[in-house]
Amino acid sequence: MTATAAPDASATTTSTVERLEAVWAEPPGLGSWLGTVDHKRIGLRYFYTGMAFFVAGGIESLLIRTQLAGPDLDVLGPEGFNQLFSMHGITMMFLFAMPVLSGFGNYFVPLMIGARDMAFPRLNAFGYWVLVASGIFLYSSFLVGRAPNNGWFNYVPLSGEAFTPAINIDYYAVGLIFLGISSTGGAINFIVTILKLRAPGMIVNRIPIFVWGELAMALQIVFALPALTLASVLLLLDRKFDFHFYDADSGGDPLLWQHLFWVFGHPEVYIVALPGFGIASAIIPTWVRRPIVGYTYIVIGELSVALIGFGVWVHHMFAVGLPNITLSFISLASFMVAIPSAIQVFAWLATLVAGRPVLRAPLLFVLGFIFIFVIGGVTGVMFAAIPFDQAVHDSYFVVAHLHYVLVGSAVFPIFAAIYHWGPKITGRLLNDRWGKVSFWLMFVGFNLAFFPQHLLGLFGMPRRIYTYDRDLGWGGYNMASTIGAFILAVGILVTIVNWFHSRTRGAPAGNDPWRGETLEWYASSPPAHYNFVTIPTVRGREPMWDQPELAGGAQPPEDGGRPLTEGHATLSTSMLDARPQVIVHMPHASVWPFLLTVALLVLAFAVLLDNWALSVAAVVASVGGLVGWYWPRGQTQET
Amino acid sequence: MAATTTHDALLGETGIPGELLPQRYDGPRAFGWWGMVWLIGTEATLFALLIASYFYLRFRNGPVWPPDGIATPDLALPLIMTAILWSSSIPVHMAHTGIRAGNVTRLKVGLAVGFVLGATFLVMTLGVEWPEKLDEFGPTTNAYGSLFFTLTGFHGAHVLAGLMLSLWTQVRAWQGAFDESRHLTVQNFTMYWHFVDIVWAFVLATIYLTPHL
Secondary structure (H helix, E strand, C coil): CCCCCCCCCCHHHHHHHHHHHHHHCCCCCHHHHHHCCCHHHHHHHHHHHHHHHHHHHHHHHHHHHHHHCCCCCCCCHHHHHHHHHHHHHHHHHHHHHHHHHHHHHHHHHHHHHCCCCCCCHHHHHHHHHHHHHHHHHHHHHHHHCCCCCCCCCCCCCCCCCCCCCCCHHHHHHHHHHHHHHHHHHHHHHHHHHHHHCCCCCCCHHHCCHHHHHHHHHHHHHHHHHHHHHHHHHHHHHHHHHCCCCCCHHHCCCHHHHHHHHHHHHHHHHHHHHHHHHHHHHHHHHHHHCCCCCCHHHHHHHHHHHHHHHHHCHHHHCCCCCCCHHHHHHHHHHHHHHHHHHHHHHHHHHHHHHHCCCCCCHHHHHHHHHHHHHHHHHHHHHHHHCHHHHHHHCCEHHHHHHHHHHHHHHHHHHHHHHHHHHHHHHHCECCCHHHHHHHHHHHHHHHHHHHHHHHHHHHHCCECCCCCCCHHHCCHHHHHHHHHHHHHHHHHHHHHHHHHHHHHHHCCECCCCCCCCCCHHHHCCCCCECCECCCECCCCCCCHHHHCHHHCCCCCCHHHCCECCCCCCEEEEECCCCCCEEEEEECCCCCCHHHHHHHHHHHHHHHHHCCCHHHHHHHHHHHHHHHHHHHCCCCCCCCC | CCCCCCCCCCEEECCCCCCEEECCCCHHHCHHHHHHHHHHHHHHHHHHHHHHHHHHHHHHCCCCCCCCCCCCCCCHHHHHHHHHHHHCHHHHHHHHHHHHCCCHHHHHHHHHHHHHHHHHHHHHHHHHHHHHHHHHCCCCCCHHHHHHHHHHHHHHHHHHHHHHHHHHHHHHHHCCCCECCECHHHHHHHHHHHHHHHHHHHHHHHHHHHHHC
């Protein structure tokens, strides 16, 4: 399928390509479709699946905004409204932002570090299938009219059995525990891939910043997600078996939920934001034609945000009546987060000023991200001040703030990445003019939708009310917000149409349409099954700018390019200084990850419906799935 | 240039003339080893949070702990169980050092002895310790009961997972899968088993020792 070889390819290169193709190509057919372990196919599936959920979550938000467009409307009714805003939050956090950002990571981390796949290809496939299964599980709740209805942070006692006896909350708890398997497996895969699979010469201070962003995200997932899993397990035990973790009458405490949830929930904000920061740092140098300013400071900034992010969870709980000493400590930590974040912003601005910006769609979206994120950051600093937080707690000011932070740091970078990396994925350029149209619609629509919500919050409009009285005078601002939401949706639609149109009809991209600096531009567009004809040796932070021999797509062995054609293998290097260490034989396609996922999906429904016999059967089937997965077939070396 | 190198060869060609690299590896060179390290990292976080929840609820409960007239836990049986569980790490360690020296018999015997000791611990938890406690209180009695059975049950589930990993490792050992240069499964199982034993120190201290303070 590929035309990787450079025009001046020697006979050796041609035979290398043939041998790599023979080893790495996945034959067509259902088995290969279900069993693929190719990080590019899996990454693209993550992307499409996440974007499908983005559309679903977007439709939910439009319904919410329609309900709130004017006073005393009754489009959805209170119960429908509760389910939609809950599912909107759950969808956008867990089923859109995390999968799409992981998808870009899956696709581009191996390419950017010069590897032929992720460290654990079958775990990668498994993570994708579990994402799909848990998405189906969560969304199946709409079929019975019992979607989660208590918001994405799902506080007890409202989510306890006494106040929500129906299965809405069980969908939430089981669904998020299930999805956590996918996120955790994916995170471990990213960490090991980034530590052990970098191309020779890619020493620690040459790692692309996007890759650092994915690493910071993965480290946060490993240490933050257990809190959500534990909180949900304890909630299920309370709800289904009458345990008393959250039950104040029997020695439990509802605040335990809030602590556990936000120990996860605040890092979750950075889990969504840090890859977005990484995307910005990856795109800016290419589009201003100079290396990033302050590489070291940006990397330290990302990792500091990831670390400090674990110490600020109580700022979501300033209004619950905790001791002042706790509040002061957390307030200080929350102010501190502004420093490493601002360092990154100033590094981006300095790069923009020092370079020659090319104002096309990718850079426009990055500029939009910086603008919006800085506003969200400023209101974030306001929230760190306890008296202000207590004054606007649970108001629309919070809604405005969190959308400025999350849409700023996830959605705009994702759209920048679509225009920047789309040509690498599809082999075709997207239409830049429509990209600009899309940007301006999204930028104007976003600000029109969410800026007035700051004011509504200051006027006292509480979040999560399904309607409001005409006499309060909130109608005009809400109408503006709703109009903005629809403009934003049209802008998003423009890019979606642009993507599908350009995918087949855009101008051919070639290997390196933007003359980028990192190794993904060394591969063909779309990349071959084996990614690179030769695994490159890297001699700087911007290899594509510093090493002209990479331009042909096949660094010759005399310059350090390793064809590595002996088997289905990639090269593992030492962790800090990236010296070649071992040849790793990678596993082939396998349907076991898919089958294991089916067993776990059955388990999830069985637990949901209190069918314990079926649950035990599904656990046994899952163990069988693991045995099938690991049963030796003489292909891999790791025993 | 050699036509092909078979999978059995210890060294493989990278394509740079004359450069040969190993294709077998263990320890920090193996991806699987790193995978286990991070799995243990995330599991340890889960235990830490569960233990933190225990102390959170304890200190929110006021001075009397255990509450509602439940007796302070007796130490004799848990300490015997502790001795049995911790002693299981010794044969498992011997099994690992055995296979690193190529001694398959030591591997098989060590794994089997470790399995028996681990299973004994689990049987004593479920068959002796829990029934005794259930006579006095259950997981639905109050938050203390919920914590007691969830924390010990959660650890027990990890012992069970370790036993199943051991079973798998033993099957592979009898199939002749391991020798001095390939034994990553043994290494990973050993690491996991020691983790389960170390976590027990924290569970023991939390559940059984601190109420005596």
